[in-house]
Amino acid sequence: MDLREFRVFLAIAEQGSVSGAARRLRVSQPAVSQTVAALEQQVGAELLIRTSTGVQLTEAGAVLAAEARAVLARYEQALLAVGRFAVTGDARLRIGVPLEFPPDLLPPALKALAEAFPQTRAEVRHLTSAAQLAALRDGDLELGLLRGRPRDGDLDATLVVEEQLGVLLAAENQDRPAAENQHRLAAENQDQDQTRLGVRLEKLAGLDWLAFARADSPQWFDEVTAVLRSHGLSPGPAAVPGRFLIAEVKFAAVSSGQAFAFAPRGWSQPLPPGVVWRPLLGTPLIRRTWAVWSSDSRRRDLATLIAHLEPADQ
Numbered sequence: 001m002d003l004r005e006f007r008v009f010l011a012i013a014e015q016g017s018v019s020g021a022a023r024r025l026r027v028s029q030p031a032v033s034q035t036v037a038a039l040e041q042q043v044g045a046e047l048l049i050r051t052s053t054g055v056q057l058t059e060a061g062a063v064l065a066a067e068a069r070a071v072l073a074r075y076e077q078a079l080l081a082v083g084r085f086a087v088t089g090d091a092r093l094r095i096g097v098p099l100e101f102p103p104d105l106l107p108p109a110l111k112a113l114a115e116a117f118p119q120t121r122a123e124v125r126h127l128t129s130a131a132q133l134a135a136l137r138d139g140d141l142e143l144g145l146l147r148g149r150p151r152d153g154d155l156d157a158t159l160v161v162e163e164q165l166g167v168l169l170a171a172e173n174q175d176r177p178a179a180e181n182q183h184r185l186a187a188e189n190q191d192q193d194q195t196r197l198g199v200r201l202e203k204l205a206g207l208d209w210l211a212f213a214r215a216d217s218p219q220w221f222d223e224v225t226a227v228l229r230s231h232g233l234s235p236g237p238a239a240v241p242g243r244f245l246i247a248e249v250k251f252a253a254v255s256s257g258q259a260f261a262f263a264p265r266g267w268s269q270p271l272p273p274g275v276v277w278r279p280l281l282g283t284p285l286i287r288r289t290w291a292v293w294s295s296d297s298r299r300r301d302l303a304t305l306i307a308h309l310e311p312a313d314q
Contacts, residue, residue, distance in 0.1 A: 006068035017054035096132035109308035117301040128216035148219030161289040163264040170257040198281040202231040210261040213241040
């Protein structure tokens with residue numbers, strides 16, 4: 001058993017459901033279920049009872065939850081106890097973040113870092129995944145938050161966020177035929193288990209995907225384009241490197257009624273008139289973000305930050 005498994009199990013116990021734990025941790029439900037299955041195999045006992053309204057802890061599950069809380073509390077206590085010996089003087093902890101990073105992920109972790117290591121100064125920089133990877137290799141970052149797990153043997157990584165992506169489209173009240181067609185496509189694909197106007201990805205054929213440059217995030221770009229092709233869509237012309245898809249760029253592109261852009265549910269940016277967000281039926285795209293750091297790092301302040309990279313309750 002490891003600390004990650006304990007955190008997942010406690011999230012289930014506190015939320016009362018696998019789906020609630022998945023939303024809280026920003027990972028997929030199958031990933032949460034697999035963690036429970038692995039724990040049950042390790043302890044040799046059933047930990048959860050599935051009901052129509054969620055889950056309940058078995059007697060063994062209640063014991064494990066209590067022990068997990070004690071282990072995590074002891075871990076935090078150990079970090080605090082040795083923390084003052086780990087870093088002397090002022091220390092910088094340089095962190096790279098991508099665009100559209102969940103706004104509720106870093107603040108709690110930075111707060112925990114400040115409480116445990118007040119001498120550490122966190123510096124957050126916006127960089128593409130490729131730029132972060134280069135900075136990690138050069139020693140210019142202590143922590144990167146990348147849209148892909150690097151294959152470097154000298155880097156460690158842990159998954160911190162999984163986001164189900166939807167699409168930004170021109171709104172139905174725009175007086176443009178393309179926008180009306182988009183609304184009709186969405187309405188044709190209602191699904192009682194999804195938001196009322198969900199869209200199937202293949203129905204967006206004929207619209208341009210607002211792409212980012214492959215050089216900025218090669219793994220994620222290849223994953224997106226593979227999904228597009230599997231649904232009969234063409235990725236379109238290559239984007240210019242360094243073209244950042246900030247909110248204003250996405251809004252301007254999709255409001256024309258000729259393009260669509262991907263965005264997560266609950267995007268922090270308010271939508272302007274003329275633009276709507278719709279879920280993708282079947283969840284064909286899940287965007288993953290990995291915390292990445294040098295495998296030879298012995299910094300306890302970095303370990304504390306990574307340990308607290310969990311989003312606030314949804």
